[in-house]
Amino acid sequence: MPTKTYYKLVRDRIPEIIEADGKTCVCETLSDEDYLTLLDQKLNEELTEYQESKSLEELADLLEVMQAAVKARGWTLEDLERVRADKAAKRGGFEKKILLKEVRE
Template sequence: MTKVYNKLVRDRIPEIIASTGDKYKIRTLSDAEYIEMLDEKLDEELKEYHEDKNIEELADILEVLYAVAKARGYSKEALEETRLKKREKRGGFEKKILLIETIRDQQEV
């Protein structure tokens, strides 16, 4: 029986499939295809997190984010540095603040 996936998988998946005795068909993506498939993978992992809400899905999201950053020419360190700068400037999400609305004084318009 053949099952078609056509999706980006982790590097060791072919090895894991082979260890079960199953055969597989793969190809290496171009850089442009890789970035496109990473974006799809991120959507997939976010969907899985929304369904399961477990640490494994969070780890998968982080793994894909690191791969996206690398594919776009950013290091993990640059990503973390940018995150920290943004956090310093705009804050994090610990205070659980929900913005309802803003009201601009009509005299200022």
């Protein structure tokens, strides 16, 4: 039986899904430091997947990893929303579709 090697952070239920498919997997629980490192890698992976597919599913995956990163760094989703809202109030959002082309001195 062939073995495929991964070294990536996966969702919590992936090992049971693999085993329900009749396969065996080897997993470990990460240290907090390694978890943060792999969360950052996962953010990049999910962003790349969204950029390639432009799918709502990939945006949902990106949001899931963002929420995990917020919690892992000791913040709350309320903290994240507060910072987002403050920035939007001070600098605006992106609804007006403004392209900044140049600034002259």
